[in-house]
Amino acid sequence: MTKILVLGGGGMIGQKLAQRLPGAYPDAQVTLFDRAFPAMGAPCKQITGDVADPATAKRLAADRPDVIFHLAAIVSGQAEAEFDLGWQINMMAMWHLLGALKDEHDASGGSYRPRLVFTSSIAVFGGPFPDKIDDEFLSAPRTSYGAQKAACELMVSDFSRKGFVDGISLRLPTICVRPGKPNAAASGFFSGIIREPLNGQDAILPVPDTVRHWHASPRAAVGFLLHATGLDTERLDGRRALNLPGFSCTVAEQIEALRRAAGQEAVDRIKPMPDPAIMAIVDGWPRDFAPNRGIALGFEAERDFDEIIRVYIEEEISSSSSVSPVR
Amino acid sequence: MTKILVLGGGGMIGQKLAQRLPGAYPDAQVTLFDRAFPAMGAPCKQITGDVADPATAKRLAADRPDVIFHLAAIVSGQAEAEFDLGWQINMMAMWHLLGALKDEHDASGGSYRPRLVFTSSIAVFGGPFPDKIDDEFLSAPRTSYGAQKAACELMVSDFSRKGFVDGISLRLPTICVRPGKPNAAASGFFSGIIREPLNGQDAILPVPDTVRHWHASPRAAVGFLLHATGLDTERLDGRRALNLPGFSCTVAEQIEALRRAAGQEAVDRIKPMPDPAIMAIVDGWPRDFAPNRGIALGFEAERDFDEIIRVYIEEEISSSSSVSPVR
Structure with a gap:
C-alpha cells in the first residue's frame, strides 16, 4: 500500500490528481486535505482544516504518508492583497509541515523519509529577464507569492539535503486552460x-x-506531479527546484x-x-x-x-x- | 538624532561597526543587541537577549530605530550541526523582526520605514559554479546556513517591496583575517x-x-555596512540582495x-x-x-x-x- 497525502486536494489540480492517482498507484490509499471540497469531488478520504495550523501539520505527518503533494496555496492576487495571510499559508504552512515530517523522521530512527512534491511557480522569477530563462537564472521575485514559493523551495531543498524528506519543487508554468470559475489569481x-x-x-x-x-495544461501539470513521484532525486544533484517544460x-x-x-x-x-x-x-x-534540466x-x-x-x-x-x- | 540598532552587536563585526558609527553618524544613538558582549566592548547601550524570541523583536521594534543592522547569526558549522537552532536563529529571527517592524509601520500610519541592512553571505550560492559568479546566478545553497540566509533575503526584499521596511541584503565575502579566537564557522x-x-x-x-x-577584511565589511545605510535603494531596481566586491x-x-x-x-x-x-x-x-552591480x-x-x-x-x-x- 502506498499512502498518499494531497495538501490542497480540494483545488482544481488536486482533484484532477486524485482522479489519476489510482491509475498510477493501484495500491494507493489517498487522503485529500483542504479547507473545503467540491460537492461532487474525487472519491477519496477527505480531511478539512487550516494548512497553516501547526497542529494540522503534526496530525497529517503522524500518519506517515509515503508521498505528499503540497499544492495548497493562496493565489498570487490574494497574496498581494492579503500580505500576512499569504506568508502564513504560502510559507509558514510549509515550515510547519517540514518540521512535523522531520519529527516523524527522527521518531522513526531515520527510516521515515517521504517523497514531497511541492508545486512552486515561475513567479519565483522577476524581471529583467533574458529572452529565455535558463536553469541557472536567479530567483528574484517581484510578488509576495513568488517570494513565498522561493522561500519554500529553499526549505524543501535543505530538509532534503539533510535526509529528513526527499523533496522536489516543481516551478509550474501558468496552468491554462483552467476549468470552472475565475479565481483571484492575477493570471x-x-x-x-x-x-x-x-x-x-x-x-x-x-x-x-x-x-x-x-503555459501548460492542467493535464500536463498532473503529469509533472506524477512524474516527480517516481523520479530518482539523486539525478537532481542537490538542485531540487526545477523549471519545467511549457x-x-x-x-x-x-x-x-x-x-x-x-x-x-x-x-x-x-x-x-x-x-x-x-x-x-x-x-x-x-x-x-529553456528548461533543459526538466526536459x-x-x-x-x-x-x-x-x-x-x-x-x-x-x-x-x-x-x-x-x-x-x-x- | 539617528537611532541605530545593531543585532549581533556583540560579535566581531558588530563591535567594529559600533566603533565606527559615531564617525559616520555624529548624531547616532547606538543600541547593541546580542546574547552576550565582550567585557571591554564598544561603549554603547547594550541589550542582552535571544534574537529568535518574538517578544524580543517586538521590544526592539517598539523603539522605532531609524537604521537596523541585522548581523546576528549562528555560523555555518554550527548551523550544519544544530539544524533546528540554525533555522530558528538564522531565519525565524528575521521573520519575527520583519513582522514586528511591519506592525510599527502600520501603527505609525505608514510613516515608519526603517533602513534594514542584513548581512547575508556568499553561502547562498552552491555549486556547480561558473568561473566567476555574476549578478544573475541562482541561489542554490548547499548548506543550511546558506539556505537560511537566502530565505531571509527573500523576506527582506518582499517586505521592502511593500514599503514596510527599506532593506538591503549584503552577501558578505568570507571575512578574513578575523581577529581573536577561532569560531565554529567552517571558514x-x-x-x-x-x-x-x-x-x-x-x-x-x-x-x-x-x-x-x-575574501574581504573586517574593515571592508564595516565599510559595506556603512555604505549600505546611505545608499539610494531605488538604484537596486527591486533586487535587494547584492554580491559585493572582494x-x-x-x-x-x-x-x-x-x-x-x-x-x-x-x-x-x-x-x-x-x-x-x-x-x-x-x-x-x-x-x-564578477560583482558588477556592487561595484x-x-x-x-x-x-x-x-x-x-x-x-x-x-x-x-x-x-x-x-x-x-x-x-
Whole structure:
C-alpha cells in the first residue's frame, strides 16, 4: 500500500490528481486535505482544516504518508492583497509541515523519509529577464507569492539535503486552460479568454495582446506531479527546484489558436478592458524558458497552444466527468 | 538624532561597526543587541537577549530605530550541526523582526520605514559554479546556513517591496583575517592560517592549498555596512540582495602573501591536517565573483591579499585598541 497525502486536494489540480492517482498507484490509499471540497469531488478520504495550523501539520505527518503533494496555496492576487495571510499559508504552512515530517523522521530512527512534491511557480522569477530563462537564472521575485514559493523551495531543498524528506519543487508554468470559475489569481485571464468564449460567454482581457507568457495544461501539470513521484532525486544533484517544460506564446497567439478551434464568433467574445493592477503583476512575470534540466529529466508538456485548447475541450466540454473546483 | 540598532552587536563585526558609527553618524544613538558582549566592548547601550524570541523583536521594534543592522547569526558549522537552532536563529529571527517592524509601520500610519541592512553571505550560492559568479546566478545553497540566509533575503526584499521596511541584503565575502579566537564557522581556517602565525602560534589547514575562495577584511565589511545605510535603494531596481566586491585567491596565494608579510618562519607555523567535514562544506562554496552591480553601487574592498593582511596587522597587532570578540 502506498499512502498518499494531497495538501490542497480540494483545488482544481488536486482533484484532477486524485482522479489519476489510482491509475498510477493501484495500491494507493489517498487522503485529500483542504479547507473545503467540491460537492461532487474525487472519491477519496477527505480531511478539512487550516494548512497553516501547526497542529494540522503534526496530525497529517503522524500518519506517515509515503508521498505528499503540497499544492495548497493562496493565489498570487490574494497574496498581494492579503500580505500576512499569504506568508502564513504560502510559507509558514510549509515550515510547519517540514518540521512535523522531520519529527516523524527522527521518531522513526531515520527510516521515515517521504517523497514531497511541492508545486512552486515561475513567479519565483522577476524581471529583467533574458529572452529565455535558463536553469541557472536567479530567483528574484517581484510578488509576495513568488517570494513565498522561493522561500519554500529553499526549505524543501535543505530538509532534503539533510535526509529528513526527499523533496522536489516543481516551478509550474501558468496552468491554462483552467476549468470552472475565475479565481483571484492575477493570471486568471490567460484561461478566461479561452474558457469563457468556448462556453459562449464574454471574457475580459486586462492586458495588451502583446503580453507573452509560459503555459501548460492542467493535464500536463498532473503529469509533472506524477512524474516527480517516481523520479530518482539523486539525478537532481542537490538542485531540487526545477523549471519545467511549457509553451511560450503571446495573448495574440492564444487568440489565433482560439480562432482555429472555435471561429471568429468565439474571438469576438473577448473584451479588452485594461487593468493596471493586473498589468503591474504580469509585467513582473517570465515569458519564455529553456528548461533543459526538466526536459532531460523526462517532464513533458504541450508543444503548441492548439494542443492546450484541445486538452480543455476533451477534459471539460466533451467529457461528462468534469470536476467543479471550489477555488 | 539617528537611532541605530545593531543585532549581533556583540560579535566581531558588530563591535567594529559600533566603533565606527559615531564617525559616520555624529548624531547616532547606538543600541547593541546580542546574547552576550565582550567585557571591554564598544561603549554603547547594550541589550542582552535571544534574537529568535518574538517578544524580543517586538521590544526592539517598539523603539522605532531609524537604521537596523541585522548581523546576528549562528555560523555555518554550527548551523550544519544544530539544524533546528540554525533555522530558528538564522531565519525565524528575521521573520519575527520583519513582522514586528511591519506592525510599527502600520501603527505609525505608514510613516515608519526603517533602513534594514542584513548581512547575508556568499553561502547562498552552491555549486556547480561558473568561473566567476555574476549578478544573475541562482541561489542554490548547499548548506543550511546558506539556505537560511537566502530565505531571509527573500523576506527582506518582499517586505521592502511593500514599503514596510527599506532593506538591503549584503552577501558578505568570507571575512578574513578575523581577529581573536577561532569560531565554529567552517571558514575559520582561512583566517586562522594567517592570524595564528602572525601571533607566533601554529595553525591547522584542513583543506588542500589549491582551494580558491573569496575574501574581504573586517574593515571592508564595516565599510559595506556603512555604505549600505546611505545608499539610494531605488538604484537596486527591486533586487535587494547584492554580491559585493572582494578578492579571490587560493590558499597557496594566501600563504605566499603571509610569507611576504612575515617570512618563512610564519609559513612554517601552518600545519596541514585534512578534515573531510570541513572540505565537504567548503567544496560547496563559491570561489570567484564578477560583482558588477556592487561595484557600480560604490561598494569597495581590498584589491589583493597583502592588503588584507596589512589591515589585520594595523587593526589588531599595531593598534592597542583591539577588541576581544566573544564569538
